[in-house]
Amino acid sequence: xxxxxxxxxxxxxxxxxxxxxxxxxxxxxxxxxxxxxxxxxxxxxxxxxxxxxxxxxxxxxxxxxxxxxxxxxxxxxxxxxxxxxxxxxxxxxxxxxxxxxxxxxxxxxxxxxxxxxxxxxxxxxxxxxxxxxxxxxxxxxxxxxxxxxxxxxxxxxxxxxxxxxxxxxxxxxxxxxxxxxxxxxxxxxxxxxxxxxxxxxxxxxxxxxxxxxxxxxxxxxxxxxxxxxxxxxxxxxxxxxxxxxxxxxxxxxxxxxxxxxxxxxxxxxxxxxxxxxxxxxxxxxxxxxxxxxxxxxxxxxxxxxxxxxxxxxxxxxxxxxxxxxxxxxxxxxxxxxxxxxxxxxxxxxxxxxxxxxxxxxxxxxxxxxxxxxxxx
Numbered sequence: 001x002x003x004x005x006x007x008x009x010x011x012x013x014x015x016x017x018x019x020x021x022x023x024x025x026x027x028x029x030x031x032x033x034x035x036x037x038x039x040x041x042x043x044x045x046x047x048x049x050x051x052x053x054x055x056x057x058x059x060x061x062x063x064x065x066x067x068x069x070x071x072x073x074x075x076x077x078x079x080x081x082x083x084x085x086x087x088x089x090x091x092x093x094x095x096x097x098x099x100x101x102x103x104x105x106x107x108x109x110x111x112x113x114x115x116x117x118x119x120x121x122x123x124x125x126x127x128x129x130x131x132x133x134x135x136x137x138x139x140x141x142x143x144x145x146x147x148x149x150x151x152x153x154x155x156x157x158x159x160x161x162x163x164x165x166x167x168x169x170x171x172x173x174x175x176x177x178x179x180x181x182x183x184x185x186x187x188x189x190x191x192x193x194x195x196x197x198x199x200x201x202x203x204x205x206x207x208x209x210x211x212x213x214x215x216x217x218x219x220x221x222x223x224x225x226x227x228x229x230x231x232x233x234x235x236x237x238x239x240x241x242x243x244x245x246x247x248x249x250x251x252x253x254x255x256x257x258x259x260x261x262x263x264x265x266x267x268x269x270x271x272x273x274x275x276x277x278x279x280x281x282x283x284x285x286x287x288x289x290x291x292x293x294x295x296x297x298x299x300x301x302x303x304x305x306x307x308x309x310x311x312x313x314x315x316x317x318x319x320x321x322x323x324x325x326x327x328x329x330x331x332x333x334x335x336x337x338x339x340x341x342x343x344x345x346x347x348x349x350x351x352x353x354x355x356x357x358x359x360x361x362x363x364x365x366x367x368x369x370x371x372x373x374x375x376x
Contacts (some may be wrong), residue, residue: 033101034073040108048086049073054225079220080188096122096188126189136173186216191226200233236338241353245334247324250311263297267347269340271303272313277344281317287367294375301334
């Protein structure tokens with residue numbers, strides 16, 4: 001998973017139901033009070049209480065201004081819910097609320113914007129998770145700077161050393177984070193971390209969390225979102241039968257991925273505008289020519305927006321295999337089905353349609369090694 005996407009999701013934004021004063025809350029809702037007090041010299045003209053639905057669409061719930069360094073929000077909540085208090089133009093803080101009133105004290109007397117929350121243990125768990133991730137990102141940021149400098153100086157020994165250090169730190173961080181998440185009490189804060197600690201790379205861990213949380217959270221909207229992601233990712237994991245795709249080729253003829261059963265098939269996502277994809281195409285062509293007579297084929301899905309660009313890319317790269325598209329960019333039905341958020345991305349299917357390898361294991365010389373292993 002890409003870091004920028006993962007950490008954008010780490011913002012840990014919220015979900016709640018807001019009812020006007022004249023409405024009666026539905027069964028199961030609780031009216032709670034959020035009291036905010038601040039000590040500091042900052043100019044906080046407006047504070048916004050925001051919600052983000054499980055599809056991450058943001059909605060404004062209410063805005064208010066400090067009166068003698070205090071603000072109070074009164075809202076209805078019907079489930080364990082993630083909130084964000086946005087101090088406009090300055091900073092924000094994240095909260096998990098359920099059935100209890102919450103008192104928030106913000107100390108900005110030294111411009112550090114430190115806060116404490118009374119009434120929400122889940123928020124403390126969330127805060128601890130955020131701190132762990134922030135500290136890790138600071139370490140990685142320094143490594144990235146050194147990596148770029150070493151690459152520019154063509155100091156490949158140092159590049160390899162930094163890469164090894166990065167892999168070690170990443171592994172240690174993920175082990176530490178998993179340990180903390182496993183030991184934390186059942187909390188929404190743990191579930192939303194799935195958007196940062198990649199589900200696909202940590203499938204067994206998240207399956208355990210799912211099993212442990214099902215009974216308590218089965219009706220929670222965030223849990224349902226997590227469940228859908230888990231089901232989707234399991235469907236495209238190694239050993240699973242690849243979901244079928246039926247899209248049109250450049251002539252408008254629908255062709256299904258399943259029609260290639262009986263062969264080893266490289267399912268490849270690409271686009272004419274994608275430079276790494278275009279650089280990878282000659283490698284795929286070479287392997288296709290080497291192994292097509294042994295039962296190897298390619299089913300390539302384009303994420304182009306226009307047919308002109310798509311066809312031009314096929315002709316320029318001399319791609320001889322099945323090429324299909326719905327010309328919907330990353331909103332392609334096939335891309336969404338296979339959870340593709342970056343390209344090139346690839347899946348290798350055996351003759352029964354089962355996924356036996358994916359992504360970077362099929363790039364460059366890795367593809368040649370894999371096919372040589374298969375076809376001996």
